[in-house]
Amino acid sequence: AFTVIDDSINNLFKTYLGTDKFEFTKKNVWGYYAPKNTNTKNIKHNHFFSGITNTQVSALMYITPTDLGTDFYNFKIEPEINKWYVWHSGLYHEPEAGITKEDRIVLALSSVISI
DSSP states (O other), X not given: XXXXXXXXXXXXXXXXXXXXXXXXXXXXXXXXXXXXXXXXXXXXXXXXXXXXXXXXXXXXXXXXXXXXXEEESSOEEOOOBTOEEXXXXXXXXXXXXXXOSSOEEEEEEEEEEEO
């Protein structure tokens, strides 16, 4: 049922890493849903797995149109739907504060890979 998502993630990593010679040793995928008129104020967090030495990468894709992106300390993701955004899992981030004008759906991923 989720092969389209899995294929999209695998293609993302092939492009991001420039190779298909990698293996996921951990891959967590989830959806974030905020109904219309939700206050998205959140606490900064990361998706780093402590004690793991392999490469750790997080990503997200906005499924629905939204003006509210994702804030990091030094930059902000300006959301485009159906586009993956990738970063090191140790970077702290949070949903941009604001009130959703429409339902907001985001697909998110944290992973550990060996190359």
